[in-house]
Amino acid sequence: MKTTAILVAMSEELRPFAKSLGKGRQAGEFCGKEITVYDTADGRIYLINTGVGEIAAAAATQAAVERWNPDLIINFGLVGSLSGAIRAGDVVVADKIVHYDYDISALENVCVGKYTELADVYIPCSPIKDRIARKFGLPLVTVASGDKFIADAQAKKQLVQSFGAQICEMESAAIALTAYRNGKQCLFLKIVSDNADENSPADFVKACEKGTEKLSEIMVKLIKEL
Helix, strand or coil, X not given: CCEEEEEECCHHHHHHHHHHHCCCEEEEEECCEEEEEEEECCEEEEEEECCCCHHHHHHHHHHHHHHHCCCEEEEEEXXXXXXXXXXXXXXXXXXXXXXXXXXXXXXXXXXCCCCCCCCCCEEEXXXXXXXXXXXXXXXXXXXXXXCCCCCCHXXXXXXHHHHCCCEEEXXXXXXXXXXXXXXXXXXXXXXXXXXXXXXXXXXXXXXXXXXXHHHHHHHHHHHHHC
């Protein structure tokens, strides 16, 4: 049976998708949050509310790998846009990810965001991304990921100039790097909630319910394609 681990930072983000899967059963806890398992015609799905931020996301990814050895790890959720071409309500697929607040440049004389085990600053995403992007007509984007909710125009400009990023969020780098180190495929599906500027906190709250409903509809179709 195919096994998929789906990691989502906030309960508000995962709720519509969980509802669409029907009734699941509890499969233990992760840091005090319940893990739900669903046995579907398309395989077994473990749905995990990781909590917000890269530390929680990395820990949840490693736990999923060790407990269930999933064939695929999926992360979905809300993101901020760094590009005028990517607008609120747009759904995108991660092409590559940079951990923009990882910086050992003073020690190793490498670029900000560069892990010594990787060829450049970008953490690679699994090739499955290309098929999913084509199938659903979604753009492939570069993700700036770090432990900060970006709500500042200057910070937004810096991420674009330094890394060519088009969206920003807080969990993808942790999940992608942990999956990479464990030899696991991972896929990132995101929906834009705000423009990563001074209006972002209010925009994020307004977009949460509507955006997650739209993302859930795509996720239901996506699961059948894997």
